[in-house]
Amino acid sequence: MFRFYTEIPDTYSIFGHEFKVDLSFGTVINLLRMIHDESLSIQGRIDYALVFIFGNDKDTKAFFKTLDYETKLAIYKDIYEQGISLPETKENGGQRDILGNLLDQDEDDGPAYSLDYDSSAIFASFMQAYHIDLEQVRHTLHWQKFNALLSGLPEGTKFAQIMKYRHMDTSQIQDSQEKAYYERLKAQYALPDQYKEGL
Template identity: 30%
Template structure:
C-alpha cells in the first residue's frame, strides 16, 4: 500500500514507460476482489473487467470489450497493466515461515489460515469503524471518500474493544488439553457463533459427541 504521510497516496502505475492512473476507492476494490473470486468468469474476461473497474479514466461509458478498451489502453500493455493493478492493490505477499502471536500468545497471523473475511465480516467491520472512527462505511461508499489504502490501515488499527477485534480474538483462541471441559465447551460454542463459512463444518464436528460423529461420518460416506 502506497500511503505516505509526507507525500500522500500514489495512485499511478507505470507500464512500458506509460503512466496509468487508478481509482482505488475502497468499495470499488472490494468489488474487484469479488470479481476475481467469481470462477464463472473466464480469466480473460476477469483481466478485462479488472482494467475497466480500476482504471481512472474519463470515458463517458465503460468499454464493453477489448476493442473498445484499447482506445484508452495500449494493447501491448494489457496484461502487464492488469498485473500492475494486482500488485498495487495486493502488495508484496511475503510468505511467513512461522505463526505470529501477540504478547499473550494468541495467534494474530498464520499463512495457512485467514481469520477474517471482509465480505462475511462486513457487519462487524461496519460497526467497528463507526465506533472507533465515527466513519459510516455505507456513506463513505456513496460519496467515494475513503481510499483503499486508508481503509486497510484503519482496519488494522481498530481498537481491541471493537466487535471486529473481539470476533478475531474468539476465532484465534486455542483449546488446550489442560482446560476444564466446561471451558472447552464455552470456547467451542463461541467459535461456532462467529465462525467463517469455511470453518463452520469443522467446528460443528468438534462439538459433536462420539455417537454423533460416527453418524456424521456414515452420512458423509453415503453421500460420496
C-alpha cells in the same frame, strides 16, 4: 504497503499517457469479487478489472482497445502488486496471486475473516472506533488506508472480539467449563468454509 508519510498515487502512466486510478476500498472489494467469478474467462476478468480501476469513459475505453492482452495483464499485475495486494499475514490467509487465489496454502490455513461474511461487524467496528461510516466513504477511502484501519481496530470492537474467538487456542484452557464456553464461542463465530477462498 501503506506508508502514511508518502502520498498515495492516484494516477498511472501507460506509454506516456496519464490515467486516473480508483483504488478506493469499495472499488477494490467489487474488483476482487469479480476476479473470483469463474463464469468469466481470465482475459475477461482482466478487462473488467481495468474498467474498475481506470473507468470506462470514451477516451480510456478507446485507448485500452489498442492494447493486447499481455500488456493489459502486465498493467493489472503491476497495479495489483503496488496498490492492492497486502502483506502476507495470518489474518488475511497468506500470499495471493493476481486473481486472488491463495498460494502455498496449508490445509488448515486460510483467512481469519471475510469482508463479505464479516461485513456487519467491520462496519459497526469502524463506527465504534473511528466514527467512520464505511458506506459513506466507500468511494473515497483508499484500499490501503482501509486495511490499515481494519488491522488497527482496538479490543472491545465487535470485529476484534470475533478475531479473538477465531484465534483462541482452547487446548490451553484448564478449567473444563471455561474451555467449553470458549469452544462454543469459537464455533459460533467460526468462518464458514465457503468464505475461506474468496472475500
